Amino acid sequence: MEIVLFGATGMVGSRIAAEAAARGHTVTAVSRSGGQPDGEGVQVSPAVGDAANPAQVAELVKNADVVAAALVPPRDGSDPRAPFAQLYADFMAGVRDGGAPRTVIVGGAGTLLVAPGTRLVDLPDFPAMYKPEALAHGDVLDALRADPTLPTWTYISPAPEVGPGERTGSFRLGVGDEILPDASSISAEDYAVAFVDELESGAHPRERLSVAQTA
Numbered sequence: 765m766e767i768v769l770f771g772a773t774g775m776v777g778s779r780i781a782a783e784a785a786a787r788g789h790t791v792t793a794v795s796r797s798g799g800q801p802d803g804e805g806v807q808v809s810p811a812v813g814d815a816a817n818p819a820q821v822a823e824l825v826k827n828a829d830v831v832a833a834a835l836v837p838p839r840d841g842s843d844p845r846a847p848f849a850q851l852y853a854d855f856m857a858g859v860r861d862g863g864a865p866r867t868v869i870v871g872g873a874g875t876l877l878v879a880p881g882t883r884l885v886d887l888p889d890f891p892a893m894y895k896p897e898a899l900a901h902g903d904v905l906d907a908l909r910a911d912p913t914l915p916t917w918t919y920i921s922p923a924p925e926v927g928p929g930e931r932t933g934s935f936r937l938g939v940g941d942e943i944l945p946d947a948s949s950i951s952a953e954d955y956a957v958a959f960v961d962e963l964e965s966g967a968h969p970r971e972r973l974s975v976a977q978t979a
C-alpha cells in the first residue's frame with residue numbers, strides 16, 4: 765500500500781513508520797523538518813510538509829491508499845486546544861482535497877471513559893501536566909464525529925502510558941469510548957502494530973479504537 769504518514773519523525777510516528785515499512789508498504793514520512801524517522805534502517809521516503817497547509821497536504825496524499833497522522837498539540841505551555849483543533853481541520857481539508865480515501869489518526873487516552881459519563885481526564889489523580897493535551901485530543905475527536913462529510917477516519921487512543929519499548933505483537937484492542945479493563949500502558953511498538961493493522965484493514969471507519977497491554 766501507499767501510506768502517507770504525517771508526524772513520521774515523532775516518538776509514535778517513527779514506530780508506525782518502521783512497522784509499516786517492515787510489512788513492505790511504501791511509506792512517505794512527512795514532517796515539517798523532513799527528517800528520517802527514528803530507528804536504524806527504516807526504509808521510507810522522507811518528505812517535507814506542514815499538516816496545517818491544506819494545499820501541501822492535498823499534494824502529498826493524492827496517490828495515497830491511506831493516510832496516517834501522528835501529529836502533536838503544541839507543548840510549549842500555551843493552551844493547545846484551539847491550535848490543535850485548527851491543525852486537524854486544515855489537515856482533513858487537505859486530505860479531502862487530495863482525494864485520499866481513508867485516514868487513521870493517533871489519538872489520546874484522556875477522553876476514554878472510565879465509567880458512564882466520566883473520562884479518564886476527569887479523575888482527580890489525572891496528571892495536571894497532561895490535561896491540556898488530553899482535552900485538545902477530545903476536541904479533535906468531537907470535531908471528527910460532528911462532521912459526516914469529512915473523509916473516512918479512524919481514531920486510535922493508546923493506553924494512558926505509551927513510550928518506547930518492546931514489540932511483542934500482543935495487545936488488546938477496544939472499540940468505542942470505554943477504556944479497556946485495567947488499561948495502563950502500551951509500548952509505542954505494539955501500538956504501532958495495532959495502528960498498521962487498521963491502516964491495512966480499514967475495518968473501523970468513523971470509529972474510535974483503543975490499544976492496551978494484554979491483561
Ligand SMILES: NC(=O)c1ccc[n+]([C@@H]2O[C@H](COP(=O)([O-])OP(=O)(O)OC[C@H]3O[C@@H](n4cnc5c(N)ncnc54)[C@H](OP(=O)(O)O)[C@@H]3O)[C@@H](O)[C@H]2O)c1
Pocket residue numbers: 770771772773774775776777794795796797798813814815816834835836837851870871872873874897901922923924925926
Ligand atoms: N497516552 C496518551 O494519550 C498519549 C501519550 C503519548 C502520545 N500521545 C499522542 O501521540 C501523538 C504523537 O505524540 P509524540 O509524542 O509521538 O509526538 P512527537 O514526538 O512530538 O512527534 C510529533 C511529530 O509530528 C510532526 N509535526 C508536528 N506538527 C506538524 C505539522 N504541522 N505538520 C507536519 N508534521 C508535524 C513532528 O515533526 P516536525 O516538528 O518536524 O514537523 C513529529 O514528527 C500526539 O497526538 C500525542 O498527544 C498520546
